């Protein structure tokens with residue numbers, strides 16, 4: 001039940017072959033402990049942080065930093081989000097195994113992998129072609145199985161697969177894209193950092209067909225959500 005979208009029998013063998021070593025596992029447990037101290041309470045999310053090898057999602061040269069609670073550069077001038085941010089956004093989504101979630105900004109694929117390890121059915125969109133292809137190859141190599149990976153503009157969401165239980169935006173939006181609100185099911189949640197220079201984290205809950213609750217959760221920093229131009 002726990003890992004229905006990560007074939008763990010197979011994943012664990014792949015992880016060994018890809019050099020997930022005891023030292024990495026130890027560092028991940030420490031990272032999970034640190035996030036718990038920083039206020040992440042959900043044991044499932046802490047377990048996901050302790051089990052997904054973040055160093056697989058980073059460049060070899062940065063691998064020694066993989067279990068620091070920091071954002072790092074990936075390809076195409078983008079960043080892999082800080083683990084605290086990943087855990088915090090994931091907890092705001094309040095998802096359960098089997099829920100349908102749309103992610104805007106696949107990037108390195110790390111946030112995707114965290115959601116997959118929670119048993120979530122993930123649809124993910126990336127607008128940078130280089131990154132899209134690179135991360136696609138990594139998912140294949142690791143036997144990670146999002147429901148759909150899309151090369152395209154996340155501003156529009158993914159109407160053909162809507163509605164979603166959760167939508168998570170991992171880049172800074174200057175404003176809240178209307179399409180994303182429309183693609184939430186009733187009871188569903190949109191977690192999105194909004195702002196230009198710096199961002200506030202917002203969570204919108206669709207309480208009824210034409211009704212949304214809005215809560216804000218403090219300041220974060222993200223790379224910008226860009227309109228599609230390729």
Ligand code: SAH
Pocket residue numbers: 078079080081104105106107108109110111112125126127128131152153154155170171223224225226227228
């Ligand atoms: N979840 C990622 C975060 C990557 S940074 C991770 O954990 O690594 C944000 C990503 O959003 C970048 O890869 C960027 O290319 C992508 N992005 C920016 N604007 C976008 C858009 N309009 N649609 C889809 N992806 C977008």
